[in-house]
Amino acid sequence: xxxxxxxxxxxxxxxxxxxxxxxxxxxxxxxxxxxxxxxxxxxxxxxxxxxxxxxxxxxxxxxxxxxxxxxxxxxxxxxxxxxxxxxxxxxxxxxxxxxxxxxxxxxxxxxxxxxxxxxxxxxxxxxxxxxxxxxxxxxxxxxxxxxxxxxxxxxxxxxxxxxxxxxxxxxxxxxxxxxxxxxxxxxxxxxxxxxxxxxxxxxxxxxxxxxxxxxxxxxxxxxxxxxxxxxxxxxxxxxxxxxxxxxxxxxxxxxxxxxxxxxxxxxxxxxxxxxxxxxxxxx
Numbered sequence: 001x002x003x004x005x006x007x008x009x010x011x012x013x014x015x016x017x018x019x020x021x022x023x024x025x026x027x028x029x030x031x032x033x034x035x036x037x038x039x040x041x042x043x044x045x046x047x048x049x050x051x052x053x054x055x056x057x058x059x060x061x062x063x064x065x066x067x068x069x070x071x072x073x074x075x076x077x078x079x080x081x082x083x084x085x086x087x088x089x090x091x092x093x094x095x096x097x098x099x100x101x102x103x104x105x106x107x108x109x110x111x112x113x114x115x116x117x118x119x120x121x122x123x124x125x126x127x128x129x130x131x132x133x134x135x136x137x138x139x140x141x142x143x144x145x146x147x148x149x150x151x152x153x154x155x156x157x158x159x160x161x162x163x164x165x166x167x168x169x170x171x172x173x174x175x176x177x178x179x180x181x182x183x184x185x186x187x188x189x190x191x192x193x194x195x196x197x198x199x200x201x202x203x204x205x206x207x208x209x210x211x212x213x214x215x216x217x218x219x220x221x222x223x224x225x226x227x228x229x230x231x232x233x234x235x236x237x238x239x240x241x242x243x244x245x246x247x248x249x250x251x252x253x254x255x256x257x258x259x260x261x262x263x264x265x266x267x268x269x270x271x272x273x274x275x276x277x278x279x280x281x282x283x
Contacts, residue, residue, distance in 0.1 A: 003034030003035065004034065005030070005033045005036075005039055005040050006033075007046070010029055010033055010035075010043040010044060010047065012033075013028075013032040014029060014044060017029070024047075024048070029044060101245075106246065
């Protein structure tokens, strides 16, 4: 069964430790009388206060000891003040760095927002222009396709006429009874039809080239629109990253401010506690 510590047993253990010249600690007293730190600790403090009162009643403190205690108290107060000042300086320095980071992040976000706004305006304008160009290209392709179909039909008609003319010319050569004037007329019609066929062929070739050019421009417009869309997505991603950094910096500032307040509160409590202990020694 665990031994229970009492006031008498704890005080007796404290007197024995003091008599043996050992430091009075909670661990040593618990080892002698049992119990727990939560019950033995307060009894040790009562014993120390009782001993202090007895020593105060038995003798008056000397000037040398008083000066020594005053110097020690002054050293403790000075050290605590220095710790407090250093903590304040460190906190101010950390806050300044965080404010600078926030300023830089806000500037970057402003720049990115302006870039995105400009990019969106540029994309909208380019989209409108591209839509107009696409409509015009489609209309031009439709016109060229119609002209191409007409040219093919005209070519086919000319080829049919040329074939008929050549057939008539062959017949004319076979018909010896026909006059040379008829043969010459047919030859002229044949040359005229050949020239028209060549002209039609050249026009057909030009229309095919225009069709290919319009198609290439339409494909380039589509590719350019995709590139601008990708650039806009990248700028938006950069803006999201900067906003995330800004949130991180604000969280860091909040933690530093909370940490600085805890350090200042701890140092003030420590200083007050040491001043109270020092005043008690001079009564």
